[in-house]
Amino acid sequence: MIDQSREVFNDIPSLVRTIFYIAAAISIIVFFTGSWLRISTWFKGGDDPNDPVPKKSTLGLARISLLYIFSRDCLFAKRVVERSKLRAVMLLFVYWGFIVLFIGTIIVAIDYDMGADILKGGVYLYYSLVLDISGGFFIIGLLFFILRRYIFSRGAVVSAWDDAAVLILMLIIAVSGFCIEGIRLARFNPPSMDWSPVGAAFSVVIKAWIPDDGILLSLYRIFWVFHAATALFFIAFLPFSKQFHMFAAQITTLEAGMRKSKLMELVHD
């Protein structure tokens, strides 16, 4: 087995690391504040006994919106499958890609910041493979939705400014992540390269264009900062954008399934 482990802050100056942690803390605080504003607004609404959404406290609704991300209807995009299989597959690329990359980031935090030291050897290689492929699918899905919305829509898709913002932000985050990975692989050519097929493809292109290690190191640092900044901005921006649907839509999707039976009860019981 190849002896490799996850590199987190290699070649990143300590000042940048410190700034990163401060920015991350601010971004998370903004995310939770924004989310709270939106969820507490939901709670200002009244109750309708015909609604399958049960009477819940604000925290209860917040919990439901998070837990239902993992409901069968949401994880497999049931309602999208019914309308368009292609769009459903692409949505699942984005949905699962996002979830896997998010979980991957949490694992890094546990591994590096909490000192769990789990991302090494075989575990690291599989981790690397899963995240690499998920990132690839994530980009394919995002490109599909960008093309659908802005190139092939012929006026059939309604868009606002934040549709473009969230799609482009997510694409920038994913692509810049692969650029960092590609530069790292191009510089060190590690034996674990085969476990990052998408990153390896980026590295081939990068190596062909920029053979100089000094330039690669500078680019690595630039991309690292850019990737971190866009990712943290996205986290903070999420509750203030339409992307908050990723929490609200879990509830409506699940509720729509329950509504069918509730609807039938009205005149069929």
Next chain:
Amino acid sequence: MTEKTSFVEGLTKRHLIELDACTRCSECLKWCPVQEVTGNRGISPPEKIRMYRDLINNTEGLKARLFGPRKVNRELLEEFAKAVFECTTCGACGESCEVGIFSQRLWPFLRKKMVDMGLGPLGPQANLPKVIERTGNPYDKPAEERYRPWFPQEVKVAGRAEIGYYAGCTGAYESQAMVRGDVLALGAIGEPFTMLPPEEEVCCGFPLFITGQHDRLEDLTRRLVDAYRIKGVKLLISSCPCCVNIMARDWPLFYGQELPFKIRHITQFVADAIKDGKFHFKEGLKEKLIYHDPCYLSRGVGVTEEPRSVLKSIPGVELIEFDRSGLDSRCCGAGGAARKVFHDNAIAMGRLTIDEAVGKGADRLVLSCPACYSKVNEAMEGYDKQIRIVDIMELIAELISGD
């Protein structure tokens, strides 16, 4: 309109979550009948949701919480009000919604918010409360004409019975062949049924509900529910999908408790009677029929199978389907009390239904809603495509009485 105007008050938790859930995937645009005939993306479901979210941000957004409510953009508000009233509330957008927004319920409540803010209702809709208060119906017709012109005298109505029949205002005044068919079918089934005296059978409240004018709803509901309760009704039947909808879904809320009777659409009652051997067609019909699902019967209360089962039980009938049928059916243009305000839209939608029915070679277009019946007939006036239109209960009456 003040800066403190709340855009949240009066909505339910579900409405507010739904407003945050829209992804603007725009699948609904393919199914929205208003989009189909106007192509105006500015009044499309995702745009309405976006506009209303912007209005909510005036009072609930981060800036509003930190620095106080922002001044409401009057232009945006007026634009939104027009868009939400131009909708037929057919709910096709909700059925196709990939995140399951229940739009058939969302739009009426957003209309109510506009009414509360003095931006609705539009045109003749504003007269509804006064007219209903004066005559008991939205058509400003005298109560004594409610049953007289169409009621088949050979059918006996019981003073008290467990089955109650509610004709409804649109049926009684505008689609009389339908309600006559209802009563003939009830008579043929043979179970005793009762009706309220014409002056007591007032509006079910749906026109007020759908135009956002909720003030008199509790009163109307209480009058009707108590009147049927006194007559010993355990099962209330109507052929109007809008009436059935508000009775089943909203009457318990306005009445403040569970209703003392169950609600059924007449096609459900006839389908059960056929199944139980209480009713059968003596005559056949060698015709190709196409059935149109009314929005408030299909997406509203999930009745799609029973009308088809009734039609299929007529010997000789070939039943064909629209491309959009069942829960995906296309609105005929009559819905949401928009037909009298946005007349051209409604006629254009009605003609899409006619076009398809004619294109599929149907002998007759079968409806099961008095508003659909009235609007599709109107849409055919002066149109180059023609097809015979019949209400399902009118058809049943033909086969019973040989009319």
